[in-house]
Amino acid sequence: MTNGMHRMNESTRELGSSALHLGPLGLGCWPLAGMTREGVDRETAVTTVEAALEAGILHLDTAYCYGEQGESETAIAAAMHRSGISRNRVVIAGKCGIHWERDASGSPPRRQCVDGRPERLRSEVEESLRRLATDRLDLLYLHAPDPQVPLAESAGELRRLRDEGKTRAVGVSNVKLHELEAFASECPLAACQMPFNMLQRDIERDILPWCRSHGVGVVAYWPLMKGLLAGRMGRSTTFPSSDSRHKYPLFNGDEFQRNLDFVEKLRPVARRLGCEVADVVLAWTAEQPGIAAVLFGATSPEQVHENAAAMDCTLDDEARRGITEAIAWRGPAAARVRH
Numbered sequence: 384m385t386n387g388m389h390r391m392n393e394s395t396r397e398l399g400s401s402a403l404h405l406g407p408l409g410l411g412c413w414p415l416a417g418m419t420r421e422g423v424d425r426e427t428a429v430t431t432v433e434a435a436l437e438a439g440i441l442h443l444d445t446a447y448c449y450g451e452q453g454e455s456e457t458a459i460a461a462a463m464h465r466s467g468i469s470r471n472r473v474v475i476a477g478k479c480g481i482h483w484e485r486d487a488s489g490s491p492p493r494r495q496c497v498d499g500r501p502e503r504l505r506s507e508v509e510e511s512l513r514r515l516a517t518d519r520l521d522l523l524y525l526h527a528p529d530p531q532v533p534l535a536e537s538a539g540e541l542r543r544l545r546d547e548g549k550t551r552a553v554g555v556s557n558v559k560l561h562e563l564e565a566f567a568s569e570c571p572l573a574a575c576q577m578p579f580n581m582l583q584r585d586i587e588r589d590i591l592p593w594c595r596s597h598g599v600g601v602v603a604y605w606p607l608m609k610g611l612l613a614g615r616m617g618r619s620t621t622f623p624s625s626d627s628r629h630k631y632p633l634f635n636g637d638e639f640q641r642n643l644d645f646v647e648k649l650r651p652v653a654r655r656l657g658c659e660v661a662d663v664v665l666a667w668t669a670e671q672p673g674i675a676a677v678l679f680g681a682t683s684p685e686q687v688h689e690n691a692a693a694m695d696c697t698l699d700d701e702a703r704r705g706i707t708e709a710i711a712w713r714g715p716a717a718a719r720v721r722h
Contacts, residue, residue, distance in 0.1 A: 398600040398675050401552035401573035403521055405474060407669040408694060409442030410435040410687070411604055411678035415458050416450035419627040423682050428454065432462035434684035436473070438691040444576075444602070444678050445515075446478035446526055447507040451493065456514035463516075470517060476574075476602075477515070478526035478556060479507040480537065499529030501540035508544055523550035524576055525566065527557040534562060538569035545570070554602070560589045572599050574675065579603035580612060580668060581706070582633065582642065582716040591673045600675030606668040607661060607679060607690075608633060614646050614653070614660030632717035642716065648709035658696040665693035667706055 396405045415431060417423035432443065449455030456477070463473065480503075485493045498504075508523065525541055528534055541553045554574030555566045563575060575594050577586050583605065594601050607613045609628050618640065622629040632638045646660060653663045669677045679690045 396600075396675050398522070398552065399573040400571070400598045401522075403474060403552055403573065405442050405600075405602075405676040406440065406694075407676060408440055408665065408691065409444050409474075409476075409602070409676050409678045410440050411680045412443060412445040412455040412459065413449050414680040414682045416455045418450065419625075420682050421623065421625055425454070425458065427683060428458035429461045429465065430684050431681055431687055432459055433466050434687040435681070435691075436462065436466050436468050438687055439694075440687065440691055441472055442474045442476065442676060442678075444476045444604075445511075446481070446524075447511050448478075448481040448483055448495065448526070451483045453511070453514040456511055460514060460516040474521045475515060475517065476522035476524065476554070477508070477511050477520045477550075478524040479504045479511070479541075480526040480529065482507065497527050497529045499525065499532040499534075499537035501536055504537060504540045505544065508549055512549065519548055520550040522552050522554055522574060524554040524556045524574070528555075528562050528566075534565045535569045538566045542570035558590075560593060563590065563593060567597065567599070572597075574600050574602050576602040576604060576678075578605040579671075579674070580606045580608050581664060581710055582608055582612070582645070582713065595673040601673050602676045602678060603668055603674050604678045606665055606677045609680070611642055612646060612649075612661070612664045614650065616643065616646075618643060638717050641713065645709060645713040648712065649706065652702050652705040652709075656696065656698070656702055659689065659692065661690060662693040662696040663698070663702065663706070665690060666696040666698050667703070669693075670698065 396407060398405050414420050415423060415428035443459055445455045445459060480499050481495055481497055483493050484496050523541060523544060525537055544550055545553050552573035553570055554576060555563060556576040577590055579586055591601055611633060628634045633642055649660050649663060653660045665677055681687045681690060
């Protein structure tokens with residue numbers, strides 16, 4: 384194509400030095416657990432995964448802790464069974480190292496627990512395989528480092544799980560640079576999964592350059608920042624206490640209004656290209672150097688189809704200039720979650 388134009392679905396994506404090949408978009412299956420969004424039941428979760436498979440989104444990203452009882456993983460298994468798709472066509476990425484616990488009474492509030500002990504990691508992977516009704520994962524991440532367990536011990540167990548064929552490749556998620564380096568010294572790494580979007584670009588300082596220089600593919604989550612960059616939120620949008628977005632400065636007060644102003648600056652870019660704002664955001668994210676794949680969340684088949692349309696969005700140099708100018712205008716965004 385001319386004028387620096389690039390159509391997303393013309394990309395070929397090898398995941399680091401592994402044998403895995405990923406499409407530019409993957410379905411992030413955390414919302415399907417129903418723990419941070421209202422109105423997500425079992426059937427909705429299953430039909431959402433089915434819609435992704437039908438749309439050619441064959442990279443499904445889940446985790447042991449996506450649901451207290453593995454609701455995300457069991458929804459994937461059900462969707463694959465109903466669709467009749469070959470297991471070999473689908474890249475299933477799982478994570479271990481985080482689980483949920485309640486107090487002794489069994490009543491809320493529940494809390495998330497990080498546990499990187501080798502025996503715990505192994506038991507979670509084996510349970511995930513049962514839930515997913517498969518004999519192996521294609522990609523297995525350490526969900527987050529456990530400060531109470533030497534990282535070498537966690538990494539060594541993931542290396543053993545790979546050597547045993549329980550996963551084809553290993554990744555790590557939610558790390559700092561020194562943790563990434565330490566993990567890689569103990570276990571061959573194919574992927575690093577981190578948050579990355581137009582408003583959250585911290586990994587450009589260190590994680591992304593390191594991964595590019597060491598042949599590790601970066602899988603980006605939150606490309607639309609929980610819907611903020613999808614272009615559909617209004618000035619008066621509020622979030623119930625059951626929706627985790629109310630905890631983020633990005634969705635509150637002046638920060639929220641400035642972020643909506645930023646989205647408005649993307650609308651002329653999208654309009655000229657004949658795309659939606661979300662398509663432009665996903666296409667831009669997927670073409671950033673070092674980004675191997677971009678995960679989008681969805682809680683309905685309609686959202687899947689809307690986001691999958693980004694694969695037909697063609698960015699040109701004028702669009703890229705407009706995006707760069709908008710990012711510079713926005714400046715640093717307050718992104719840290721409030722606890």
